[in-house]
Amino acid sequence: MLRTLTLTLSMALAAAMVPALPALAQDGPLKIEITDGVTEPMAIAIPAFHGDAAVAQQIRDVVAADLTGTGLFREIGAQVAGAGSFGEAIAYEDWRAVSAQALVSAEVTQAGDAISVKFRLYDVYAGQAQGDGMQFDARASDWRRAAHKIADQIYARLTGEQPYFDSRVAFVQETGPKDARIKRIGVMDYDGQNILWMTDSSSLVLAPQFSRDGRRLVYTSFDSGFPQIRVMEVATVTSRALTQDGNSMAFSPRFSPDGRWIAYSREQGGNTDIWLMDAASGAQRPLVQSPAIDTAPSFSPDGQRIVFESDRSGSPQLYIVGVNGGEPTRISFGEGRYGSPAWSPKGDLIAFAKQVGERFHIATMRTDGSAEKTLTESFLDESPTWAPNGRVVMFTRVAPGGNGQPRLHSVDITGRNMRPLSLDFAASDPSWGPLMP
Amino acid sequence: MIVWKKPVAAALLLTLAACAQPAPPVTQAAVVDPYAAAGGGALYQGDLAGGTLGAEATAQYFNDTVGNTVLFAANQTALTAEARGILARQAQWLNTHTNFNAVVQGHAEETGTREYNLALGARRASAVQEYLIAQGVGTDRIRTLSFGKERPRAVCSDEGCYAQNRRVVTVVSATGAGS
Numbered sequence: 001m002l003r004t005l006t007l008t009l010s011m012a013l014a015a016a017m018v019p020a021l022p023a024l025a026q027d028g029p030l031k032i033e034i035t036d037g038v039t040e041p042m043a044i045a046i047p048a049f050h051g052d053a054a055v056a057q058q059i060r061d062v063v064a065a066d067l068t069g070t071g072l073f074r075e076i077g078a079q080v081a082g083a084g085s086f087g088e089a090i091a092y093e094d095w096r097a098v099s100a101q102a103l104v105s106a107e108v109t110q111a112g113d114a115i116s117v118k119f120r121l122y123d124v125y126a127g128q129a130q131g132d133g134m135q136f137d138a139r140a141s142d143w144r145r146a147a148h149k150i151a152d153q154i155y156a157r158l159t160g161e162q163p164y165f166d167s168r169v170a171f172v173q174e175t176g177p178k179d180a181r182i183k184r185i186g187v188m189d190y191d192g193q194n195i196l197w198m199t200d201s202s203s204l205v206l207a208p209q210f211s212r213d214g215r216r217l218v219y220t221s222f223d224s225g226f227p228q229i230r231v232m233e234v235a236t237v238t239s240r241a242l243t244q245d246g247n248s249m250a251f252s253p254r255f256s257p258d259g260r261w262i263a264y265s266r267e268q269g270g271n272t273d274i275w276l277m278d279a280a281s282g283a284q285r286p287l288v289q290s291p292a293i294d295t296a297p298s299f300s301p302d303g304q305r306i307v308f309e310s311d312r313s314g315s316p317q318l319y320i321v322g323v324n325g326g327e328p329t330r331i332s333f334g335e336g337r338y339g340s341p342a343w344s345p346k347g348d349l350i351a352f353a354k355q356v357g358e359r360f361h362i363a364t365m366r367t368d369g370s371a372e373k374t375l376t377e378s379f380l381d382e383s384p385t386w387a388p389n390g391r392v393v394m395f396t397r398v399a400p401g402g403n404g405q406p407r408l409h410s411v412d413i414t415g416r417n418m419r420p421l422s423l424d425f426a427a428s429d430p431s432w433g434p435l436m437p
Numbered sequence: 438m439i440v441w442k443k444p445v446a447a448a449l450l451l452t453l454a455a456c457a458q459p460a461p462p463v464t465q466a467a468v469v470d471p472y473a474a475a476g477g478g479a480l481y482q483g484d485l486a487g488g489t490l491g492a493e494a495t496a497q498y499f500n501d502t503v504g505n506t507v508l509f510a511a512n513q514t515a516l517t518a519e520a521r522g523i524l525a526r527q528a529q530w531l532n533t534h535t536n537f538n539a540v541v542q543g544h545a546e547e548t549g550t551r552e553y554n555l556a557l558g559a560r561r562a563s564a565v566q567e568y569l570i571a572q573g574v575g576t577d578r579i580r581t582l583s584f585g586k587e588r589p590r591a592v593c594s595d596e597g598c599y600a601q602n603r604r605v606v607t608v609v610s611a612t613g614a615g616s
Contacts, residue, residue, distance in 0.1 A: 178592040204587060207551060220555075226582045227555065249559055249582060252552040265552060270514075270563020270581070272556035293556040309553060316553055339550035353550055360548075379594065382550050398547070400594035429551070 029130050030102055030123040032072055032158050039416075041074035042158060045100035045124075049117075050086040053110035055140065059117060059147040063104065065191070066151035066165045070392075071417030073158075076100045086118060092127040100124050102158060106150065113139055117146045121154055131157050144193055145436070152435075162389035165190060168433045169385075169394065170198070170208040170217050174406055174426040185219060187234060190387075190432070192408075192423045198232055199239070207383070208232070210433040211255040217431070218242070218253040218262055229253045229264055231279070242282060252295050255279070256303045261323075263287065263297035263306055274308055276323070288321055288328060298343045298350075299323075300367070307331070307341040307350050307367075318352060320367065331369030340383055343367075346390030349413065353382040353395075362395045364413060375415045379404075383428065388435040394421070396428040494534050499609045503530045507565060509603040511546070514560040516568060524565060527607055528572030537609045539574075541565050543583040544590075544606070546599035551585060558583030558605075565605045 032042045046064045049056040067073040078098035080091055086107035095103055106119035118135040122128070134153060138146040145166055152163030167190045176182040185198040185208045199205050203223035210217060217232040224241070227249045232239040242262065243250035249272075253264035259279060266275045266284075274288040274297050288294045292312035299306055307320050310328070316337045319328035332338040336356035343350055349364045354374075360381045365372040380398040387394070387410075394410040397420075405426035411418040421427075492498055499505060504527070507520035516524065531539060543558030543565075562581035570576055591598035 179589050181587065204584075206587070226580075246580070249555070251555050265556065267556065267559045267583070270560045270566070272559060293553060293560070295556050296550065296552040309550070311553075316550075337549075339553050355548065358548070380548065402592035402594075404594060 030126065030158060031160055039072065039414075041068075041072055042101050043076050043099055044073045044102040044104065044154075044158075045076040045078070045080075045095060045098070046104045047079060050105075050107035051109045053108040053115060055110070055115060055143045056108035059108055059143055059150075060106070062144055062147035062191075063106075063151045063154070066148060067154060069191070069419070070155065071412060072155075073102075086120075090122055090127075092122075092124055095122075095124045102130070102154075104150075104154060110140060113141075115140050115143055115146065117150060119150050119153070121157055144189060148189070161391055162435070164387040164389045164392065164435060166436045167388050168210075168214065168436070169408075170210055170431040170433065171408060171427045172205060172208065172429045174428055175201075178402055178404070185217065185232070186427075187217075187433075192421050196234075196237075198234070198237055207252065207429045207431075209254045209431045211259045212257045212434055213259060214433040214436065216255070216259070218255060218264075220251040220253065227251045229262070229277075231262075242277060242279075243284075252297070254298055256299045256323075257301055258303055261299075261303075263299065263308075265295040265297070274306070274321075287323070287325060288319075296340050298341050300343050301345050301347045307343055309339045309341060318350065318365075318369075331365070331367070332372075333369060334372055342384050342386055342393075344386050344390040345388055348390070351384035351386060351393050353384060362393060362411065364393070373413075373415065375411045375413070376409075376418060381409075383430065385430045385432045387432055394430045394432055396430065398428070493530075494537075496537075496609050496611075499527075499530055499537075499607075503527055505607050505609075506604050508600060509561055509605070511599070511603065512549075512557070513603075514557065514564050516564055520565075521568065524568045525572060528569050528574050531569065531574045531578065531609070532572070534609075535575075535578075536611055538578045538612050539569070539580070540608045540610075541569075541579055541581045542606045542608060543581065544588060544602055544604050545583075545586050546602045547586045547589060547594065548599070549586065555583050555585035558585050561603075561605050565607065569607075 049060045064075050068075050080094040101124055103122040103124050109116045116137050120133040121130045123130045136146045136149050148166035151165045156163045168187055169190055170187050172183050173186055174181050174183055182201045183205050184201050185205050186195050188195045206220040208217040208219040215234055220227050221230045228244055229242045229250045230239045231242055249267035251265050253262050262277045262279050265272050272293045272295050273286055274294045275284050276287050277284045290312050292310050294310045296309040297306045305320055305322055309316050310319050316339050317330055318332040318338045318341050319330050321328040336354050339353050341350050341352040351364050354361045354363050359377055361374045362376040362381045362384050363374045378397050379400040382396050384393045384395045392410050392412055396406050397409045398406045406428040408421040408427050408430050504523045507523050541562045543562030545554035545557045562583055566579050566581050589602040591601040
């Protein structure tokens with residue numbers, strides 16, 4: 001079952017406790033600018049959370065891991081005496097002395113199966129709170145989500161970007177030898193925790209893709225012996241076939257942003273085209289038809305256009321077509337072979353995999369094909385997927401050789417902060433779901 | 438236990454020594470397989486049944502003797518001369534053994550994206566299917582599918598393995614009851 005989390009926002013905490021200080025120290029709120037240049041991480045202090053709840057320390061650690069994991073923040077380990085309780089006056093001078101720029105103060109209380117986490121964010125140099133205090137109420141078992149919610153608030157306030165920590169990722173676990181790989185679909189928190197299994201190991205499954213609301217997955221399954229598309233209700237872990245034409249392979253499905261349509265690859269007589277399916281009725285119509293391979297469709301966030309991969313020019317390149325059809329426009333013109341495009345949820349960029357010689361890259365370009373930017377390089381990088389805020393790309397990195405395993409990695413769109421996801425098994429084909437409510 | 442009486446044994450030895458003769462010549466004779474062909478190396482093919490040699494009418498024979506796999510050049514779907522030779526034998530076998538159907542499975546090497554390789558494997562499988570049909574194999578006896586890069590035959594990450602993985606495997610199975 002999909003767990004629900006009650007998160008109540010307590011603005012009442014805020015007003016009474018923050019004295020109206022004149023804006024002396026700086027012109028605007030504390031903010032870290034994310035640019036392509038080298039960014040010095042912001043120094044943030046996250047001292048031990050108040051309250052006697054056993055999970056207080058764990059929640060603090062997750063908040064710290066979320067923030068430092070972005071590469072945009074550096075945790076100040078130094079402690080400052082004082083702060084004996086949540087809401088006590090902040091010793092700004094002392095925090096300045098240890099070079100903290102931002103300070104998080106929080107308290108965790110627990111009553112039976114319910115936890116309550118309140119926090120405040122302070123701009124140390126301005127000597128004032130940044131934004132309102134907030135309180136999140138959650139079931140004790142959802143303590144990680146409460147931590148991600150707090151980290152999301154801090155991230156959004158300090159970067160000006162939309163947050164993404166309280167989100168989930170669908171993926172394919174890979175076990176067994178390379179020539180007989182066993183694959184199954186799982187869903188996990190963005191940081192690799194709280195794994196829920198969606199399929200068993202009985203049939204080959206590929207490339208799950210979340211619907212925008214995070215309730216459904218579409219994926220390719222060989223359970224009939226032939227590649228066909230299935231849809232999975234995540235909450236109930238029940239799936240059904242969307243295609244079952246024995247003379248036609250169907251694969252590489254993706255939802256439209258409104259969840260009404262599924263774009264996918266349909267193969268007939270060896271030729272692969274792009275089709276659209278009404279997710280409710282199952283009615284299908286062709287969208288892109290050519291003698292070339294047309295595959296890997298991904299919708300623009302407004303649902304009006306689709307970027308896809310085609311080898312109609314002789315090698316795989318990226319094209320954009322309107323959802324009502326028409327002649328596709330080629331957007332990739334650089335060196336190499338382009339594939340697996342994914343349209344950013346912000347709409348501004350397209351991430352893709354690119355092969356140049358014997359090396360693979362994850363890269364981005366604007367939707368008109370300009371400003372191509374290479375983010376990674378390895379033996380084999382593929383299947384990029386966007387964080388819900390369009391700032392981070394997760395992808396599959398495959399190590400070479402007979403024992404080479406796929407691992408999930410993420411990278412900031414500046415190309416910095418490349419890091420493997422902390423998972424104790426091999427995995428591929430990530431699909432980053434939405435920010436959860 | 439038998440105990441020889443000494444006098445008798447001694448008498449016997451004397452007799453043998455007195456009558457020593459040359460040993461008779463040894464006659465050599467090969468044990469022949471009456472079913473083997475004159476050229477040697479042929480295998481017992483089983484009894485003739487319904488005009489078909491039994492062992493030939495097996496997936497094992499198809500895989501090992503006819504050849505179930507054809508290879509492709511990198512990113513290519515065109516059949517090589519060698520592939521056409523193997524497929525001609527496959528077609529001949531399928532045309533003889535009409536109680537077998539075929540699933541033609543396309544594969545690609547690990548470089549390239551998952552989706553593209555699924556489509557590429559489908560193209561290769563289709564090229565094989567078309568060739569077999571052109572050689573007279575019934576359209577309804579052949580299905581195709583692609584595994585893309587999901588089922589490599591060789592697992593190393595260099596051309597030696599990639600060349601083996603860019604392949605189409607024809608998998609035959611007998612149809613109908615009792616087969």
